[in-house]
Amino acid sequence: MSPQARAQTREKLLDGAIRTLTEQGIAKTSARSVAAAAGVNQALVFYHFGSVDELLSEACRYATEQRVARYRERLAGISSLGELLAFGREMHEEEREAGHVAVLAQLLAGAQTQPRLADATAAGLSLWVAEVEKVLVRVLAASPLGEFADPVGLARAVAASFVGIELYEGVDRDGAGRALDALEQLATVAAALDELGPVAQRAVRHRLRRATRG
Amino acid sequence: MSPQARAQTREKLLDGAIRTLTEQGIAKTSARSVAAAAGVNQALVFYHFGSVDELLSEACRYATEQRVARYRERLAGISSLGELLAFGREMHEEEREAGHVAVLAQLLAGAQTQPRLADATAAGLSLWVAEVEKVLVRVLAASPLGEFADPVGLARAVAASFVGIELYEGVDRDGAGRALDALEQLATVAAALDELGPVAQRAVRHRLRRATRG
DNA sequence: CAAGTTTTTGAGCGACTGCTCAACTGCCCG
């Protein structure tokens, strides 16, 4: 067998794992169902990855790295909270059928009781967190009110919340849409605060300093 | 058998389902594992509920109604975003071992491909959404800036985000804690805006009106 | 072409799944 064949089969299995995870859910993702989605024999899961958990761990990394790399440029162009939210929405719609983000939601659910999977999922999610953090650092640095928020914590909150909203969308698409609308509206409000005149700006900053000192 | 015995066994199974769901995850929740946690025979799952899915659906409703009823009074006393976030954190810590909220996260993950479960989960989550919405309506009505936010959408965003942060906590407790810190800080900022003097208040409102009109 | 290595396969193991069922228990009512 050629060395490319090995990589090809591994890739088929990784893609099959991601498709199965998003189409059938973590509960129905098995060596046989993944192999069927990949169009190969189920024994190859164990030949190439050793165990199902290991395959899922690598699939998590594979899917996340792929997506992060794909969107890195667009993320680099984001300069406001509104744009960040709009980006999240667009990316989610683009990838809906491929489900490369929902993978994380399914794996997070499965990871609650499987330490091996928990590590891989945490690592995968942290790739997104790191990207969001970069954006937030930039956005907050550009905002006169940026000093009143913690980009590190917010990046985690944004990434985790997105996972939750994604799961919610699976059972109530309209509700999830309205939730995203409300958040975008909130981002608009935040942006408007940045554009206050100098007098109002100073009053706001003064009040915020007093409030966040105690 | 007395009619109370029937209700007793059902309750044992419902509690067993919730415990299994949170301790083992959706993937390892089966008629036998739930029955073992409940201390009864596995056949009773089918005698009393007809199927495992039906048991999980009822367990979702059972757990959510129980929790919402238990916290309704405290929710009624909340009058700011900061208090709402602090409440979420407290409730989560109180129930960590019982896991009555994490149930929703596990069920949401399982519901992505099981329509029967999706309905029950959506219904369960909507109980929380309704409570959060009441709080938000009150909080926003009391805030001079309340008109610039949509309580219906925000309630859904808050509830879904909480589910996501809960899942995130399962793989990175410190990260989740920092995320909650950042959100509380943000709530402090929002509260501070409410307490601006009349001149700054008017400037802010004027700017927000212009920004959210377009 | 033959020998050797890597990859792929189908069959099969024990354990588990959802679910059924005949048999059994304990209670109410005649």
Place this chain on the structure above:
DNA sequence: CGGGCAGTTGAGCAGTCGCTCAAAAACTTG
């Protein structure tokens, strides 16, 4: 006391699970 019945049980069925393994197939090298 004796049916009748709600509730409970363990055994068992067909199917899937993770995983193993010997053998076949595909490819590389001499």
